[in-house]
Amino acid sequence: MIEVPVIECDAGRGIRGDRYFDFKDDYKGQITFFSLEVFNELCGALQIRDSSPVVARRNVITRRVDLNQLIGKEFEIQGVRFHGMEECRPCYWMDQAIAPGAHEFLKGRGGLRAKILTDGRLRSTARVLGTARASDLVASTLARERAG
Numbered sequence: 626m627i628e629v630p631v632i633e634c635d636a637g638r639g640i641r642g643d644r645y646f647d648f649k650d651d652y653k654g655q656i657t658f659f660s661l662e663v664f665n666e667l668c669g670a671l672q673i674r675d676s677s678p679v680v681a682r683r684n685v686i687t688r689r690v691d692l693n694q695l696i697g698k699e700f701e702i703q704g705v706r707f708h709g710m711e712e713c714r715p716c717y718w719m720d721q722a723i724a725p726g727a728h729e730f731l732k733g734r735g736g737l738r739a740k741i742l743t744d745g746r747l748r749s750t751a752r753v754l755g756t757a758r759a760s761d762l763v764a765s766t767l768a769r770e771r772a773g
Contacts, residue, residue, distance in 0.1 A: 634705050637742075640655070657736055660692055661678060671725075695739075697709060712735055
């Protein structure tokens, strides 16, 4: 995964430049979301220091939202519409990529897989998080997995 300031969302297809772009018709994981709060809890529980939430291999890091509440619902971020499909279940490799115990810790809160409903761009708001309302779904870090 590489951090980027902007990702281009293409309805029904995914994120331009991502390895899952046009992966297959009606793919449930056109974009993935992960909670910064969950990542911070994980770091505290496993005593992880100096790590980035990008290691979880999700496209968008959010703040102040329960991602599981968005399963089965439509929502919007920065003018782009999405449909929450299912939990982005943690994989066994998280114990190697993050730390031993990460896989078990993240069960039930591994993030959200979603379909992209409208075209648009998401921009990182990491520098302006202090201005967001508590109810906002904020894209604080954006990443894409290199197409290969």
